[in-house]
Amino acid sequence: MPLLRYILPLPHSLVQILGSVQAKAGMCKDNTVTLLQCSGDRPGKRYRPAMTIVGNVLALHGGFVLNREEMDVSLFLLNFVSRKWSRITVHGDTPGCICEHSMVAVGATIYIYGGLKFGNEHWHQNSDLWAFNLNTLRTKPTWELVEPCSGERPSFKWDSGILVPYRKGLLLIISCFEFLTKNPPPEHNLGTFVWTFDLKSKCWSALGCIVGDGPLQPRQLAPAVVVFDDVVYAVGDYTPGLDKRIVKYSVFAFNISGMSAAKFHCT
Known part of the structure; x- marks a missing residue:
C-alpha cells in the first residue's frame, strides 16, 4: 500500500521528500536519494499536514499525529543547513486544528488556505486565508488572519x-x-x-x-x-x-x- 508522501521543489535540481507516515525526510539529486538525519523538536509521524519551502527552511503546519488520533496546531521549521527541527511558539490567534490545507510562500511570508477544520465537535470546510511572516521570529511570532x-x-x-x-x-x-x-x-x-x-x-x-x-x-x-x-x-x-x-x-x-x-x- 503506498504511503502518503509530500514532494517539494528545491534549488539546484534537488527534490525534498517527507514521508508523512514514516516521519523521515529525504533529498533527491542526480537520481540518488539521501536520507536526512534530523535533530531538534521534530513533528513526528503525521499525515495530511501542509508544507512549503522558504529559502533553506522547510515549514510544516497541522495534520494528524499518527497513533494519537489528534490534530497538532503547531508550526514546525526545518533548517536544511543544520538539519534541525524547531517548534515555533506563536502569540495570539492561530489557524487552529486543520488538515488537508494548502501552504505556499511569497517572499518571507507563509500563506495557508482552506482545509478541514475541527470545531463544535464536527469537521467543516474552511475558507480562511492565514499569513505568517518569518521575520516575526526575531520578535513576536504571530499568525495573521487575512480579511478579504x-x-x-x-x-x-x-x-x-x-x-x-x-x-x-x-x-x-x-x-x-x-x-x-x-x-x-x-x-x-x-x-x-x-x-x-x-x-x-x-x-x-x-x-x-x-x-x-x-x-x-x-x-x-x-x-x-x-x-x-x-x-x-x-x-x-x-x-x-x-x-x-x-x-x-x-x-x-x-x-x-x-x-x-x-x-x-x-x-
Missing part, C-alpha cells in the same frame, strides 16, 4: 484547494469533485475553479472553471498544480467513463489571460 476586501471569495461546501504563487499574488485551484461516479450528488459535482488573490488589495477574483463545463470533460481532480508564466499546469487524475471505476492520469493546461484550457496527450 469584500464578500467575494471561494466558499464551496466541498472543496480541495491548492495554493500557488502567481505574479505578485496568489492563485488558487479548487476541485469540487468528491465522487468519480456516474450520478454524483449535485453539491459534489461543481467543477474545478481558478481564483486569484491580490496581496495588495486583498481581493479575491474568480477567473473561471477549468473542468466541469469546459473542454476537459470528463470530470477530473487536480491534486498537483504549478504555474509557469501565464499558464496553469495541473497533473490530475480523472475517469474516462463515469459508469466505470477506471482512473487515468494526464496533464491539463489553463491559459489565464486567454481563458482557454487544453489537455496534453502524454506518452
